[in-house]
Amino acid sequence: MSNAGPKSLTIIGAGLAGALLATLLARRGWQVEVFERRGDPRLQGYAGGRSINLALAERGLHALRAADAHGAVLEQAVMMRGRMVHPLGGEPQLQRYGRDDSEVIWSVSRGELNITLINAAEAAGATLHFDRGLDSVDFDARTITCSGSGEIHTHPFTTLLGCDGAGSTLRAQMAARRDLGERTEWLGHGYKELEIPPAADGGFRIEPNALHIWPRGRYMCIALPNDERTFTVTLFMALHAESGNDDPDFDSVTTAADARALFERDFPDTLPLIPELEHDFVANPVGSLATLRLDRWHLGGDAVLLGDAAHAMVPFHGQGMNCAFEDCVALAGCMEEHDSLEAAFAAFEADRKPNATAIQDMALENYIEMRDLVDDPDFLLQQALERKLQARHPGRFVPHYSMVTFMRIPYALALERSNIQREILVGATRGLESLDGVDWAAVDTEIERQLAPLMDGA
Ligand SMILES: Cc1cc2nc3c(=O)[nH]c(=O)nc-3n(C[C@H](O)[C@H](O)[C@H](O)COP(=O)(O)OP(=O)(O)OC[C@H]3O[C@@H](n4cnc5c(N)ncnc54)[C@H](O)[C@@H]3O)c2cc1C
Numbered sequence: 001m002s003n004a005g006p007k008s009l010t011i012i013g014a015g016l017a018g019a020l021l022a023t024l025l026a027r028r029g030w031q032v033e034v035f036e037r038r039g040d041p042r043l044q045g046y047a048g049g050r051s052i053n054l055a056l057a058e059r060g061l062h063a064l065r066a067a068d069a070h071g072a073v074l075e076q077a078v079m080m081r082g083r084m085v086h087p088l089g090g091e092p093q094l095q096r097y098g099r100d101d102s103e104v105i106w107s108v109s110r111g112e113l114n115i116t117l118i119n120a121a122e123a124a125g126a127t128l129h130f131d132r133g134l135d136s137v138d139f140d141a142r143t144i145t146c147s148g149s150g151e152i153h154t155h156p157f158t159t160l161l162g163c164d165g166a167g168s169t170l171r172a173q174m175a176a177r178r179d180l181g182e183r184t185e186w187l188g189h190g191y192k193e194l195e196i197p198p199a200a201d202g203g204f205r206i207e208p209n210a211l212h213i214w215p216r217g218r219y220m221c222i223a224l225p226n227d228e229r230t231f232t233v234t235l236f237m238a239l240h241a242e243s244g245n246d247d248p249d250f251d252s253v254t255t256a257a258d259a260r261a262l263f264e265r266d267f268p269d270t271l272p273l274i275p276e277l278e279h280d281f282v283a284n285p286v287g288s289l290a291t292l293r294l295d296r297w298h299l300g301g302d303a304v305l306l307g308d309a310a311h312a313m314v315p316f317h318g319q320g321m322n323c324a325f326e327d328c329v330a331l332a333g334c335m336e337e338h339d340s341l342e343a344a345f346a347a348f349e350a351d352r353k354p355n356a357t358a359i360q361d362m363a364l365e366n367y368i369e370m371r372d373l374v375d376d377p378d379f380l381l382q383q384a385l386e387r388k389l390q391a392r393h394p395g396r397f398v399p400h401y402s403m404v405t406f407m408r409i410p411y412a413l414a415l416e417r418s419n420i421q422r423e424i425l426v427g428a429t430r431g432l433e434s435l436d437g438v439d440w441a442a443v444d445t446e447i448e449r450q451l452a453p454l455m456d457g458a
Pocket residue numbers: 012013014015016017018035036037038050051053054055056132133134135163164165166167168169170191234287306307308309315317318319320321322323324
């Protein structure tokens with residue numbers, strides 16, 4: 001960025017992306033002010049809202065390294081080596097995510113992570129204002145109006161960076177000035193969080209180093225470990241009755257008795273683990289899930305959106321935060337490389353939008369995989385072949401999950417290669433019950449023909 005331009009920036013939202021972006025930009029010499037609707041979580045506790053914990057993967061970790069925050073975050077994280085799949089009436093099975101413990105994901109507490117990043121932003125020199133929710137923007141007068149603690153405040157700004165999440169007020173204010181081409185695709189399914197407390201001896205009640213899944217066709221429970229030896233369980237299912245099936249939905253499962261009946265029938269092995277099931281089910285809200293797509297992410301050099309404000313996605317690939325963190329690094333890089341903010345924001349949008357679209361689509365696909373396919377014999381055979389081909393063609397045939405989770409290649413490239421690979425896997429195992437009948441020569445030829453060796457940008 002040339003020194004001629006404005007050096008002061010205003011970030012809306014001190015959530016995950018806002019606090020990280022503030023850190024990265026303050027370290028590069030920008031004067032950064034951040035306005036956050038909620039109170040300071042260090043003084044009054046973290047006010048949740050979205051999931052209690054999250055899966056952190058390589059893309060997110062890389063961004064945290066850029067802010068020197070990775071050490072503090074990993075200290076409080078719990079390693080997850082793979083999916084522990086709990087079939088109805090069967091024994092749980094661990095499906096490893098990667099080849100060994102260098103390829104794992106991490107369960108982190110949203111509150112602790114946010115506090116770590118807020119501290120990092122302040123240490124880097126950013127000024128954070130809590131209890132200041134953006135209400136409106138006057139782009140002509142270059143002022144924003146915020147409210148909080150019963151007061152209304154007006155502040156000048158030079159450029160606005162929108163990190164205010166899926167319900168972004170900045171996005172609405174930008175859209176009032178220019179159509180952003182906004183579409184929200186509701187999933188029709190929602191979620192509710194429950195808790196597995198520590199065991200009587202203070203330890204974890206089930207395997208700690210795994211992401212647990214209870215797949216049940218069109219709905220499922222998952223559980224992620226927390227460092228205080230608890231698990232956060234999330235039940236995902238339809239919000240309303242769906243035509244063509246008798247599956248449970250949040251409209252019909254509402255009371256404590258309904259919840260018990262559902263869990264007795266579909267998740268019986270979790271009942272002894274969730275002693276407060278009835279209480280939590282009635283007390284905790286149902287969250288809804290959607291994919292947000294925009295045609296434009298920025299208004300010239302005046303304002304730009306990133307993270308969930310630009311591309312909220314369903315959570316089934318565990319990549320929303322990881323993608324938001326990758327956005328922060330990309331935006332800071334573009335602002336360094338370009339002479340004007342308008343050019344920087346345009347380059348950021350051109351680079352990131354196709355990738356955000358790709359991970360949004362992969363996240364939707366992964367819901368089907370998690371809730372339905374993880375205990376399907378055909379899928380398991382394809383996975384077994386995937387592992388064999390990974391060893392047979394290192395760097396060329398890289399499993400879908402690895403490209404998204406353990407690498408930093410563009411999401412759009414991961415999607416393109418995953419589609420090719422899936423066709424190869426499905427074609428090579430069609431009609432087979434084991435890998436014995438695989439035509440290895442034909443598979444090798446297809447791989448060499450369709451998949452060039454993969455270079456990670458890492
Ligand atoms: C159930 C669930 C599970 C998930 N699991 C994962 C996972 O495992 N891994 C993963 O990578 N992602 C996961 N995600 C996605 C992840 O939560 C989001 O992608 C991530 O929080 C996006 O960060 P953000 O900073 O853009 O938005 P947010 O985290 O939503 O932060 C927005 C911030 O802006 C503030 N704000 C809002 N409005 C205003 C305003 N008007 N003025 C000022 N401040 C405002 C908010 O208070 C908040 O602090 C999950 C999401 C859900 C719903």
